[in-house]
Amino acid sequence: MKKLFPILLSILLMLSxxxxxxxxxxxGRLHIYFSxxxxxxxxxxxxxxxxxxxxxxxxxxxxxxxxTTIERASIGIDNPYVREKQREDKDSITLIAWxxxxxxxYVDAASTPMGVGYVHLKEMTPGSGICAPVDDLLYGQTSFHAGTHIERRDVTIPFVRAVCRVRITMIPQTVQDGDADIDINGRRDTYATVIIPHADDYTFHLKGTRNKIDYNNITSGEEIILNPKAYYDEKDGNVKTTWFGAFSSLEEYLKVNVYIKDNPAASFDCAPIQLASTPGDYIDLVIDGHYIRPQMSIKVNGWKLATVESSM
Known part of the structure; x- marks a missing residue:
């Protein structure tokens, strides 16, 4: 009993x-997992x-x-990010990660709805309007109650892809078919194996992909229409463009607005699109901002749709 008393006393001193x-x-500690x-x-x-x-x-x-910046090598599927609770870790907390x-x-503007973040693609050269696509940028968000200072909390942050890439290959219908009724030197009823597509052939209506996106991934607003400047190359029968990179907001370029909970969160001219008309090449449409999953159908005058691939 005499030996037990000093032990109890030391425990009481430690608690005090x-x-x-x-x-x-x-x-306590926060154990943060990623999925x-x-x-x-x-x-x-x-x-x-x-x-x-x-x-x-x-x-x-x-x-x-x-x-906080978490080193990738320090975390794994069975190795969470562990941090001792600080005085600030109390009440309800929202974690945003990417x-x-x-x-x-990484944009965190005052006008952004509370608890929501978004990203913006950088231009390769400032003022150029040309951006490099980003494939595997992940974005995650979760909210939880931190509990008391001495409690342990296990938290999982669910991630989604922050960038959606839609890859499209389209071939001019007239060129693909190889013949059509055209006007040569004022004579109609003339058929040729090489046809110059009409200017309307270069207008791409991405139906179902709208310029407004709410927090629930519901799109609204006007359909996105692409009008790249292209030309027909008689040597190989393909429609080509010297343009590469991004459409700006000056009609010849693409302008995209991103909305979260009906609030404008981002507006940018830097959605990288690569135009091609040969099989195996693609129009790459990369929309940055809040993660979206576009429901897309395509209507193209004078064009034949070759492939559509969507990377989510």
Whole structure:
């Protein structure tokens, strides 16, 4: 009994030190896991190859109180990111995370709805309007109650692809068919094996892909119409363009507006699109901002649709 008394006394002293130091000596921990469900399995660690940016917000006020960069090598499917709770880790918290990419600017504007972040593709050269596509940028968000300072919390952040790429190959119908009734030197009823497509052939209506996107991934607004400047090459029978990169908002380029919960979150001229009319080449439409899954049908005057691939 005499030996037990010093042990009990030391335990009481340790507990009192926790109380005196505002429980700093007894801090609980946040165990943060990451998931990207693709093909019914967690593909986050196969897809994410770079560091992860993590922002902490108070859910009620929307104030950001911490930013963290997590080294990719330090986390795994059974190895979460572990952090001791600080004084700020209380009440309800919103975590927003994304994988790192030098080609992307991470935008956290005051006008952005609380708890929502978005990204913007950088121009290769400032003012050029040309951006490099980004394939595997992942974006995640979750909210939870932090509990008391001494409690452990296990939190999983579900990720989605922050960039949606739609790849389209289209071939001029008149060129593909090889013959049509044309006017040569004022004579009609003349058939030729090489036909110059009409100017309307270069107007691409991406029906179902609208210029407004809400937080629930529902698109609305006007359909996106592409009007690239292209020309017909008689040597090989293909429609070509010297243009590559992005459409600007000056009618010859594409302008995309992103809306979250009916609030404008982003407006940009830098949606990279590569125009091609030969099989195996693509029109790449990359929309940055909040993750979307476009429901798309295509109507193209004078063109034959070859392939459509959607990478989500």
């Amino acid at each position: 030190s926790c109380i005196q130091d505002e429980l700093d000596a007894c801090a 990207y469900i693709y093909g019914q399995t967690n593909q986050f660690y196969e897809t994410a190859k770079t560091d992860v940016h993590l922002n902490y917000y108070y859910k009620e006020s929307g104030d950001k109180f911490r930013e 994988t790192h990419d030098e080609r992307v600017e």
